[in-house]
Amino acid sequence: xxTFASELYEREGLEGERRRQVVQVLQAxxxxxxxxxxxxxxxxCQEGVLEIAGQRYPLERYKHVYVVGAGKAGAPMAQAVExxxxxxxxxxxVNVKYGYTLPTRFISLQEAGHPIPDEAGVAGSRRIAQxxxxxxxxxxxxxxxxxxxxxxxxxxxxxxxxxxxKILTDALxxxxxxxxxxxxxxxxxxxxxxxxxxxxxxxxxVVSLILSDxxxxxxxxxxxxxxxxxxxxxxxxxxxxxxxxxxEKVPSSVxxxxxxxxxxxxxxxxKEGDPIFAxxxxxxxxxxxxxxxxxxxxxxxxxxxxxLLSTYVEGEAREVGKVLAALAKEEATFSRPVxxxxxxxxxxxxxxxxxxxxxxxxxxxxxxxxxxxxxxFEDVMIVCLATDGTDGPTDASGALADGKTVPRAxxxxxxxxxxxxxxxxxxxFATLQDLLMTGPTNTNVNDLAxxxxx
Amino acid sequence: xxTFASELYEREGLEGERRRQVVQVLQAxxxxxxxxxxxxxxxxCQEGVLEIAGQRYPLERYKHVYVVGAGKAGAPMAQAVExxxxxxxxxxxVNVKYGYTLPTRFISLQEAGHPIPDEAGVAGSRRIAQxxxxxxxxxxxxxxxxxxxxxxxxxxxxxxxxxxxKILTDALxxxxxxxxxxxxxxxxxxxxxxxxxxxxxxxxxVVSLILSDxxxxxxxxxxxxxxxxxxxxxxxxxxxxxxxxxxEKVPSSVxxxxxxxxxxxxxxxxKEGDPIFAxxxxxxxxxxxxxxxxxxxxxxxxxxxxxLLSTYVEGEAREVGKVLAALAKEEATFSRPVxxxxxxxxxxxxxxxxxxxxxxxxxxxxxxxxxxxxxxFEDVMIVCLATDGTDGPTDASGALADGKTVPRAxxxxxxxxxxxxxxxxxxxFATLQDLLMTGPTNTNVNDLAxxxxx
Numbered sequence: 001x002x003t004f005a006s007e008l009y010e011r012e013g014l015e016g017e018r019r020r021q022v023v024q025v026l027q028a029x030x031x032x033x034x035x036x037x038x039x040x041x042x043x044x045c046q047e048g049v050l051e052i053a054g055q056r057y058p059l060e061r062y063k064h065v066y067v068v069g070a071g072k073a074g075a076p077m078a079q080a081v082e083x084x085x086x087x088x089x090x091x092x093x094v095n096v097k098y099g100y101t102l103p104t105r106f107i108s109l110q111e112a113g114h115p116i117p118d119e120a121g122v123a124g125s126r127r128i129a130q131x132x133x134x135x136x137x138x139x140x141x142x143x144x145x146x147x148x149x150x151x152x153x154x155x156x157x158x159x160x161x162x163x164x165x166k167i168l169t170d171a172l173x174x175x176x177x178x179x180x181x182x183x184x185x186x187x188x189x190x191x192x193x194x195x196x197x198x199x200x201x202x203x204x205x206v207v208s209l210i211l212s213d214x215x216x217x218x219x220x221x222x223x224x225x226x227x228x229x230x231x232x233x234x235x236x237x238x239x240x241x242x243x244x245x246x247x248e249k250v251p252s253s254v255x256x257x258x259x260x261x262x263x264x265x266x267x268x269x270x271k272e273g274d275p276i277f278a279x280x281x282x283x284x285x286x287x288x289x290x291x292x293x294x295x296x297x298x299x300x301x302x303x304x305x306x307x308l309l310s311t312y313v314e315g316e317a318r319e320v321g322k323v324l325a326a327l328a329k330e331e332a333t334f335s336r337p338v339x340x341x342x343x344x345x346x347x348x349x350x351x352x353x354x355x356x357x358x359x360x361x362x363x364x365x366x367x368x369x370x371x372x373x374x375x376x377f378e379d380v381m382i383v384c385l386a387t388d389g390t391d392g393p394t395d396a397s398g399a400l401a402d403g404k405t406v407p408r409a410x411x412x413x414x415x416x417x418x419x420x421x422x423x424x425x426x427x428x429f430a431t432l433q434d435l436l437m438t439g440p441t442n443t444n445v446n447d448l449a450x451x452x453x454x
Numbered sequence: 455x456x457t458f459a460s461e462l463y464e465r466e467g468l469e470g471e472r473r474r475q476v477v478q479v480l481q482a483x484x485x486x487x488x489x490x491x492x493x494x495x496x497x498x499c500q501e502g503v504l505e506i507a508g509q510r511y512p513l514e515r516y517k518h519v520y521v522v523g524a525g526k527a528g529a530p531m532a533q534a535v536e537x538x539x540x541x542x543x544x545x546x547x548v549n550v551k552y553g554y555t556l557p558t559r560f561i562s563l564q565e566a567g568h569p570i571p572d573e574a575g576v577a578g579s580r581r582i583a584q585x586x587x588x589x590x591x592x593x594x595x596x597x598x599x600x601x602x603x604x605x606x607x608x609x610x611x612x613x614x615x616x617x618x619x620k621i622l623t624d625a626l627x628x629x630x631x632x633x634x635x636x637x638x639x640x641x642x643x644x645x646x647x648x649x650x651x652x653x654x655x656x657x658x659x660v661v662s663l664i665l666s667d668x669x670x671x672x673x674x675x676x677x678x679x680x681x682x683x684x685x686x687x688x689x690x691x692x693x694x695x696x697x698x699x700x701x702e703k704v705p706s707s708v709x710x711x712x713x714x715x716x717x718x719x720x721x722x723x724x725k726e727g728d729p730i731f732a733x734x735x736x737x738x739x740x741x742x743x744x745x746x747x748x749x750x751x752x753x754x755x756x757x758x759x760x761x762l763l764s765t766y767v768e769g770e771a772r773e774v775g776k777v778l779a780a781l782a783k784e785e786a787t788f789s790r791p792v793x794x795x796x797x798x799x800x801x802x803x804x805x806x807x808x809x810x811x812x813x814x815x816x817x818x819x820x821x822x823x824x825x826x827x828x829x830x831f832e833d834v835m836i837v838c839l840a841t842d843g844t845d846g847p848t849d850a851s852g853a854l855a856d857g858k859t860v861p862r863a864x865x866x867x868x869x870x871x872x873x874x875x876x877x878x879x880x881x882x883f884a885t886l887q888d889l890l891m892t893g894p895t896n897t898n899v900n901d902l903a904x905x906x907x908x
Contacts, residue, residue: 216783289788307791309763312780314827319773326766326802329670334743337761337791348780373768 002030002389005437008400018381022400022452025298025343026385026436032294033387033445035073035146035211038286039080042209043142050085050140052207053283059088062140062205067092067107068128068197070121070153071146071223073211073443075102075109081142082106093131094144095124095152100442117154122162125155129191135204143197143206147213147388147444149223150183155191157257164251165189175244180221184232185240187224187269188261189254194269197226198280206280212287213444215348216312219282227280230269234261287311288347288445291387295345295448304452305338306345313348313449317362318420320350321369321382324451328370328380331453344451352392358424361392363447364399364435368425371401371409372416378403379454385436388444398436398447399429408432456484456843459891462854472835476854476906479752479797480839480890486748487841487899489527489600489665492740493534496663497596504539504594506661507737513542516594516659521546521561522582522651524575524607525600525677527665527897529556529563535596536560547585548598549578549606554896571608576616579609583645589658597651597660601667601842601898603677604637609645611711618705619643629698638686639694641678641723642715643708648723651680652734660734666741667898669802670766673736681734684723688715741765742801742899745841749799749902758906759792760799767802767903771816772874774804775823775836778905782824782834785907798905806846812878815846817901818853818889822879825855825863826870832857835906839890842898852890852901853883862886 004026009019031037042053050057059065065088067081074096082089082105092107097114110124135141156165165186172182187194198206208227210219219228238258241247247255260266270276284290289311299306309327313320324346331342338344350362360368363384370382385391385398406416412431419428429435458480463473485491496507504511513519519542521535528550536543536559546561551568564578589595610619619640626636641648652660662681664673673682692712695701701709714720724730738744743765753760763781767774778800785796792798804816814822817838824836839845839852860870866885873882883889 216787308784309791310777310780310784311788312783313777314780315773315776316770319769320777322769323764323767323774323777326764326768326800329766330762330764333670334765337763346780 002027002438002441007433008436018454019400021302022381022383022450024302025295025450026383028298029291029295029448030387030441030443033286033291033443035286035443036076036080038211039077039209040083042283042285043081043084045084052281055281057140057205062138064090064135064139065142066090066131066135066139067142067144068094068131069144069149070095071144071149071211072097072100072114073146074144075100076442077144077146077209077211078104078107078109081144091131093124093127095121097148097152112152114148114151117151117162119162121152121154125153125192128153129155129200132197132200135201137203139204141201141204141206143208143227145208145223145226146211150193153192153223153226157189157191160189160253160257164253168250168254171246171250172244175246177240177244181240183221183224185237187230187232188234188237188258192226193224194230194232195225195228195276196269198276199270202276202279204279208280208282209285210282211443211445212284213446215288215314215446217284217287227282229272229274229277232269234258234266234268238262286443286445288448291445291448292345292347295450299343304341304343306343307338308345311347313346313350315350317350317352317366318369321366322373324366324382324449325370325373328374328382328451328453329377331451332377332380340453342453346449347446349446352423354423356422356424358419358422359394359427360423360425361386361394361396363391364394364396364425364429365420365423366449367399367401368416368420368428371405372420374401374403375406376403381452383450383452385448387441387446387448389438389441394426395437396426396435397438399425400434400436405432405434456481456892456895461887462890472908473854475756476835476837476904478756479749479904480837482752483745483749483902484841484895484897487740487745487897489740489897490530490534492665493531493663494537496737496739497535497538499538506735509735511594511659516592518544518589518593519596520544520585520589520593521596521598522548522585523598523603524549525598525603525665526551526554526568527600528598529554530896531598531600531663531665532558532561532563535598545585547578547581549575551602551606566606568602568605571605571616573616575606575608579607579646582607583609583654586651586654589655591657593658595655595658595660597662597681599662599677599680600665604647607646607677607680611643611645614643614707614711618707622704622708625700625704626698629700631694631698635694637675637678639691641684641686642688642691642712646680647678648684648686649679649682649730650723652730653724656730656733658733662734662736663739664736665897665899666738667900669742669768669900671738671741681736683726683728683731686723688712688720688722692716740897740899742902745899745902746799746801749904753797758795758797760797761792762799765801767800767804769804771804771806771820772823775820776827778820778836778903779824779827782828782836782905782907783831785905786831786834794907796907800903801900803900806877808877810876810878812873812876813848813881814877814879815840815848815850817845818848818850818879818883819874819877820903821853821855822870822874822882825859826874828855828857829860830857833908837904837906839902841895841900841902843892843895848880849891850880850889851892853879854888854890859886859888
């Protein structure tokens with residue numbers, strides 16, 4: 001269970017009571033997306049049959065069970081798989097971020113570079129590829145995917161070095177290529193991304209357990225989609241180099257490889273309908289909407305009329321904060337869209353256009369903007385939480401705002417507008433002791449925002 | 455009934471069918487806030503008893519019935535009152551914007567300057583004051599308030615000229631005073647604003663019928679609250695002049711008047727609890743939430759699961775557009791927060807930070823931003839409407855976006871991002887024939903946004 005620093009809720013009377021209720025709702029949301037919990041919930045083994053989201057895998061049919069994968073949540077996910085399958089695991093290799101290792105017995109963990117891939121990650125990825133090559137028609141591969149998986153599981157194709165990949169990425173960023181375009185190119189230069197992990201494993205059965213850190217859970221984007229059909233083509237990837245006039249500016253090994261692919265000399269990434277994917281089950285075991293649903297259930301248990309509005313929220317944090325305030329005011333004034341006490345839940349991930357020099361994160365900035373808009377409204381609380389426990393470059397996971405936030409700040413001589421202008425939401429909420437402090441949660445399913453009205 | 459230009463909905467097959475449904479929902483919303491309709495709905499006369507929102511006024515008790523007021527919707531409101539009360543009206547004076555007169559029999563309409571007040575407005579306001587002074591304990595005053603009423607009903611106190619008021623306002627704007635601060639000062643320099651209309655009418659009974667054009671319906675803000683308690687004081691008003699260092703920079707008549715007020719030599723504006731307000735009934739007859747509720751009812755009649763999320767929406771239009779898209783995606787993917795077919799309704803008024811040189815309005819820009827975010831989503835429509843029929847400096851009242859908006863634009867060679875960057879949403883939607891075109895609707899209860907998902 002994730003705990004919150006007690007300054008937040010150890011308050012007198014009604015205020016403390018409400019804050020403790022709120023913290024319990026947040027804890028329920030985080031518990032539901034704890035990586036080990038998430039794997040345990042979906043991976044069940046009874047009487048020799050592994051059951052995963054309705055699919056049954058009688059273990060006697062499989063000679064070997066391999067576990068592969070990558071991501072920041074790789075270690076607790078691997079531990080949970082070991083709890084369920086234990087000695088049935090033949091071998092395993094999962095890449096995790098430096099410092100993220102936990103004790104495992106059958107699955108080997110490789111610490112590696114994130115967000116910049118390094119040779120340690122490449123070495124681990126090569127061992128993953130070797131395991132997959134061993135796997136045959138009578139084997140089962142369990143793949144564990146979580147945020148950061150794309151960088152942590154990097155294996156450039158034969159003849160292209162990690163250094164050359166880095167030069168390519170830098171060049172693409174300089175010419176303003178979008179993240180989708182960069183990923184389309186990288187998928188074609190990597191041995192595991194873009195469905196190629198599943199192809200390497202074929203004809204083995206593949207079950208991919210995915211912890212989604214991308215808004216809307218697009219499977220081909222999360223960790224660059226190692227076990228799902230790819231929609232981009234060699235031809236597009238090469239066309240992007242032409243369009244951005246990069247043919248002379250990126251390593252010739254890259255240009256040559258993409259050119260050969262575009263001319264059909266190398267098989268393209270596997271597409272929708274490829275028989276590979278009839279052997280592959282992709283299961284999202286933790287995601288923003290799973291966290292939001294858990295919050296909803298907990299809020300209902302505590303007597304709130306709870307409603308989940310969206311898990312796709314994006315936009316400039318301070319503007320989205322105003323929309324949260326608009327929802328709070330409607331509840332406070334008209335008891336809409338649900339009767340009071342109300343708990344509205346939204347998920348997604350906003351952005352901050354940094355202009356000031358202060359310290360803050362998107363969730364704290366959203367809460368500060370909301371605080372300004374709900375000034376004076378009683379019985380209203382707005383809470384913004386980064387589920388990974390690290391909101392922007394701060395050690396807070398978010399902040400809590402209510403109708404008294406601004407008056408309390410003014411009493412202490414703080415001008416909320418100035419803090420917002422200076423992107424200094426961390427300092428603002430730190431002074432009020434209204435930061436959410438959890439420490440790293442070891443999971444990441446983006447952000448959650450809550451509107452509570454009593 | 456307000457009609458929409460038919461290019462919007464005269465389309466083939468399912469698309470046309472859905473667009474016609476959508477237009478009917480918009481029409482229901484606009485019909486509910488038609489000024490004459492709104493007055494008729496709240497003002498009922500049966501067997502000699504006038505009934506207004508549950509309050510009964512037996513007409514035999516009243517010697518005279520006076521009708522006063524101001525606002526852009528003043529003419530149709532006056533006509534509706536004449537329909538109900540006819541010859542029972544002793545006299546009336548309502549100020550309206552130039553070109554907004556309609557035929558009336560008992561109530562005299564004065565055309566006046568808006569948004570800059572002029573001497574015609576002052577003359578009309580003086581006649582309003584004279585009627586109110588005549589009114590006694592046995593009389594009834596009906597006051598008609600709508601958007602623009604503050605400028606249209608301007609009556610500076612004795613000794614201060616309209617020109618001096620203008621110099622004051624300009625000086626306040628130059629030093630960056632907020633609209634609330636400017637209004638606090640102006641209320642103290644005007645003979646009718648800030649509850650003083652009600653005080654002049656006292657001891658007559660006053661019924662104020664209010665068409666709200668301010669988000670959240672704050673009665674003391676709409677038309678500067680002529681019939682409601684004022685929260686600002688002479689002392690604050692004078693303090694603002696000091697704080698902004700304007701004592702030497704604004705006309706001495708203004709400084710002197712506020713100074714005397716601050717020293718208690720002039721009675722302050724009437725406050726909450728003043729017996730005047732026991733004689734006053736304020737009724738909001740049209741507002742954003744009345745329009746939104748009507749849309750909701752019509753959508754339900756047409757089989758939609760409809761939900762009103764907020765009538766307080768504010769923020770940068772393009773960012774709020776992304777939140778609308780987030781709601782649409784949730785409905786499309788998860789059928790939340792209500793089952794499909796779904797209609798989510800939001801109201802309020804957004805703003806646009808203009809950076810480009812194109813033509814557009816806040817609603818059109820919000821729809822363009824939403825269109826980009828819902829690209830490719832099927833069975834989703836987002837509609838943004840300015841209820842006055844004039845979105846920003848354009849002749850459109852808004853725009854309609856769906857999952858095909860962006861592909862259709864690309865086919866025609868339009869880059870949606872470039873149009874958004876250039877604040878050129880009008881040109882964008884004009885090319886696609888997806889503008890809402892109604893002409894002026896003669897009402898204004900801010901904006902409505904709709905998310906339809908089938």
